[in-house]
Amino acid sequence: MAKPQIAKTATIKSEFFKLSEFTKSCTAAKYHIDNTPPADVVKNLQYGVDMVLDPLRRLHGKPVIIGSGYRCPKLNKLVGGVANSWHMQGNAADIHINSLTEATELFNLLKEIPSVDTVLFEHSPSAQWLHVQWDMNKTPRHHFNFNYIAK
Numbered sequence: 001m002a003k004p005q006i007a008k009t010a011t012i013k014s015e016f017f018k019l020s021e022f023t024k025s026c027t028a029a030k031y032h033i034d035n036t037p038p039a040d041v042v043k044n045l046q047y048g049v050d051m052v053l054d055p056l057r058r059l060h061g062k063p064v065i066i067g068s069g070y071r072c073p074k075l076n077k078l079v080g081g082v083a084n085s086w087h088m089q090g091n092a093a094d095i096h097i098n099s100l101t102e103a104t105e106l107f108n109l110l111k112e113i114p115s116v117d118t119v120l121f122e123h124s125p126s127a128q129w130l131h132v133q134w135d136m137n138k139t140p141r142h143h144f145n146f147n148y149i150a151k
């Protein structure tokens with residue numbers, strides 16, 4: 001099996017975001033995991049930035065903080081991600097939220113963006129975030145769930 005091609009340019013083009021925001025991980029650092037995305041993943045992240053996250057930031061008028069973006073398979077397993085996580089393909093991001101009011105505002109703004117596939121307001125007893133997905137190769141399903149319980 002051929003090793004995936006690593007992105008030659010460790011960057012994305014964005015008015016508001018940097019590639020490092022999508023690859024940083026305390027868990028990866030703790031376990032010395034290389035979370036550098038392959039070139040095809042960077043392409044997917046670029047699409048997400050162009051078609052979902054930059055438009056969201058413009059609509060919101062305030063910073064949008066990425067809590068989790070790309071996860072290599074080893075990292076995804078360590079953090080308890082599902083086996084087929086969209087994060088592993090660079091087709092998802094978890095957005096940090098500070099309050100239910102902010103979650104509601106961002107959730108409703110994401111409904112206005114045509115390329116959004118799925119938005120989940122995920123929450124557990126200790127955390128809450130918005131999970132957003134996209135896929136440049138599929139028609140967006142426009143699936144929105146404001147009461148998704150994370151396990």
